[in-house]
Amino acid sequence: MNWITNYVRPRINSLFSRREVPENLWTKCPSCGTMLFHRELADNLNVCTNCDHHLAITPRERFTALFDGGVFREVKVPEPVADPLQFRDQKKYPDRMRAAQKSTGEKEAMLVAEGEIGRTPIIAAGQDFSFMAGSMGMYVGNAIIAAAERAVQTGRPLVLFSAAGGARMQEGILSLMQMPRTTVAVQMLKEANLPYVVVLTHPTTGGVTASYAMLGDVQIAEPNALICFAGPRVIEQTIREKLPEGFQRAEYLLEHGMLDRVTHRKAMKDELVSILRMMTGQPAPTRADLPAPATEPALPEPSPEETAEKAG
Numbered sequence: 294m295n296w297i298t299n300y301v302r303p304r305i306n307s308l309f310s311r312r313e314v315p316e317n318l319w320t321k322c323p324s325c326g327t328m329l330f331h332r333e334l335a336d337n338l339n340v341c342t343n344c345d346h347h348l349a350i351t352p353r354e355r356f357t358a359l360f361d362g363g364v365f366r367e368v369k370v371p372e373p374v375a376d377p378l379q380f381r382d383q384k385k386y387p388d389r390m391r392a393a394q395k396s397t398g399e400k401e402a403m404l405v406a407e408g409e410i411g412r413t414p415i416i417a418a419g420q421d422f423s424f425m426a427g428s429m430g431m432y433v434g435n436a437i438i439a440a441a442e443r444a445v446q447t448g449r450p451l452v453l454f455s456a457a458g459g460a461r462m463q464e465g466i467l468s469l470m471q472m473p474r475t476t477v478a479v480q481m482l483k484e485a486n487l488p489y490v491v492v493l494t495h496p497t498t499g500g501v502t503a504s505y506a507m508l509g510d511v512q513i514a515e516p517n518a519l520i521c522f523a524g525p526r527v528i529e530q531t532i533r534e535k536l537p538e539g540f541q542r543a544e545y546l547l548e549h550g551m552l553d554r555v556t557h558r559k560a561m562k563d564e565l566v567s568i569l570r571m572m573t574g575q576p577a578p579t580r581a582d583l584p585a586p587a588t589e590p591a592l593p594e595p596s597p598e599e600t601a602e603k604a605g
């Protein structure tokens with residue numbers, strides 16, 4: 294032992310170890326196996342640049358890409374009672390929550406925001422599969438109600454991006470009660486004559502498919518998204534038969550009349566802008582990011598009598 298082994302070598306080692314690349318700089322595409330550089334992947338909205346496979350994307354990343362200039366404002370969601378059943382499996386429910394909050398940096402499995410897409414004001418709600426599999430608990434129920442109420446209050450359409458493993462079992466029957474609650478919230482939009490558009494992303498399953506995710510005026514899905522109540526494995530084991538190719542995937546469901554559209558993530562914004570402008574009786578966009586009604590040739594202001602007539 295001398296000063297070289299005790300002092301110099303550790304210093305040299307520490308200098309070199311600092312240069313090691315973090316492992317999460319590269320993501321392997323689960324479909325084609327290509328190694329994708331994280332920045333390139335993020336620029337491409339988490340779609341594989343080689344095979345077009347749609348990898349998961351968080352609501353925050355999605356909203357940043359979706360809203361004009363990446364600007365949106367979060368809509369406040371009322372906090373439900375924490376851990377009402379004092380549920381415990383291998384871990385306590387509050388411990389699971391804390392772990393999910395730490396790993397995602399989000400409070401819960403749904404983000405509600407307001408902003409403009411293609412100069413069209415909307416409310417958007419996005420479910421976060423990375424947060425406890427996007428499971429629908431009381432918070433998600435509250436989030437959808439908050440989104441619907443805000444939409445009615447502001448007269449804006451609601452766009453919902455679903456992604457969930459189903460109901461949150463840690464909340465038992467209380468999570469199942471979110472199915473009728475969210476259905477009533479969707480009904481509020483219909484009564485206010487406001488469009489409700491659902492974008493189903495991979496995977497949307499269980500009680501979420503059985504409630505708000507299937508009640509849209511327009512049902513869009515991302516390519517190859519699994520959309521089902523019970524998953525293919527469960528069905529296969531129950532009926533003991535091989536299921537057809539692509540069963541319960543977006544394209545299969547489109548072919549069988551369960552969906553209106555299957556749209557690539559990168560074309561989603563333009564598509565939503567067109568649909569929403571059409572549904573709200575606004576002129577069609579010429580280019581999705583610049584179709585401001587204000588920049589179009591100004592129509593003569595309606596006379597006060599006309600305005601009164603419309604209001605009446």
Ligand SMILES: [Zn+2]
Binds near residue numbers: 341
């Ligand atoms: Zn790929």
